[in-house]
Amino acid sequence: MTDTSTGAAQAATASLAPNTPRRFYRGGERVLDFRGVEATSDFDGYRPEDWIGSTARLFAEGGGGVTTLEGGVELPDAFAADAEGWFGTAHVSRFGGDPNLLTKLLDSGERLPVHSHPSREFAMSHLDCDHGKTEAWIVLVAEPGATVWVGFHDELAPEALAELVDAQDDRLLAALNPIPVSAGDAVLVPAGQPHAIGQGVLILELQEPTDFSVMLEHERFALELDHAFLGLDRSLALQSVDHGPLTPDRITTLRRRWADVEGSGSALPTEADAYFRAQVVRPVTGDVTVDAAYAAVVVVDGSGTLSTRHGTRRIAAGDVLLVPHCAGDVTVSGEVTLIRCMPPTP
Ligand SMILES: [Zn+2]
Structure with a gap:
């Protein structure tokens, strides 16, 4: 039995402080409001994400993101010290001593760029990693008219996608399915599906534990091309993107009202x-x-x-x-x- 040992047993009563690495897009006020925390004087409006129970690091932008427990222990070290206590035997024998999950609160102070995440298969073949990034959005707060976008509504040929990515104009967002959201909604975003989160939502986000993003829209956010395409050749990176179409019927299967659960x-x-x-x-x-x-x-x-x-x-x-x-x-x-x-x- 491990339940009398160090970290895991004590964590049952320990809250996590906000863990908000600086990002390239605006936001963070709704995270602070939700967490009931005052903004510190150096809050710069670019702290839109709270990485919860994180063993993952940012792909770029300084490489932060790992959760530190009270007392200063980094979470990967705590997990390594008592994997069975944290995760149980079945999890450890199947997945090892890692949560296999990244959870975030995300406050979109502005619309996020159109981007997508590679699948497990693509990540294994080209990024030397067992995880891709399927993600899910659980909407906690939404301003009136809040919208997210998922999947191309029409099929795009590879050349047509490359042309849209070259142009870096509004046509990329216009090619996606808009989905109006309100508090209580949830949306699953399968790996490969291009997506964007509109301004004015606070979501609880679950993801495979990587920070691999293909930033189809990058110019407007001044992202380096190496960052935008994961250090891969552009045409290879674009092969990880689902070219569509994502149909209305398929979108219905990806949605749920979490607020209806009793x-x-x-x-x-x-x-x-x-x-x-x-x-x-x-x-x-x-x-x-x-x-x-x-x-x-x-x-x-x-x-x-x-x-x-x-x-x-x-x-x-x-x-x-x-x-x-x-x-x-x-x-x-x-x-x-x-x-x-x-x-x-x-
Ligand atoms: Zn995403």
Whole structure:
């Protein structure tokens, strides 16, 4: 048994502080609001993402992003010291001592560039990595009229895509499917699908744990071409992009209303399960108990308590905590909604 050992057992009652590396696009106020944290005097408006339980680093832009626990231990070191306590035996034997997941809060202070992420197969062949990046957006806050874009509505020939990428004008965004979103929506974005997030949303984002992005739109954000194309030849990088079409029927299968879950249930379509799980826990008719699992827990509404074999703690909207597998089953009480962001089932 590892539940009396160091890091994993203590983490059950430890909240994570915001971890907001500087990015190339604006945002961050909604993250601070949600977390209930004052902006520090050096807040520069370019801290749009809070990397939660992160063992991943930025591909460029300084290489930050790894989570540091209270006391100064970097998360990869904590995981290495007690992998079975954090993740359980089944996870460790299947995936090793890593969460296989990157979770973020993301506040779009401006529209993000049109970009896509490679699939696992592409990453294995060309980027020397077992992970691609399928991602999912769980919308927590949305300004009226907020929109995201996913997939080309018509099929684009390789030359047509290359031409759009060369032109760096509005036609690239216009080629995508616009999807209006409000708080309570969720959208799964399969690897390869080009996408953009419009201004004015706070999302909880689950991703495969890499920072590989093909920045189809790069000029407007002054991104280096090497950064934009992952250091690959442009035509090879563009082969990782799904040329479409992404049909309305297919888009329907990628969407879900996480806010409709009562008791406990998935925030995402079943298709997401191969990459990550996002379980909504919302007691409506009494306490809810869910199985032991490593989880980055984000409390999205209300307040209540969270109990494990390590004790009971009060939780409220904006809290973020890492709950290790060794904490056992988790019982949630009160008028509270939380989302457990978890690796795939081993
Ligand atoms: Zn993305």
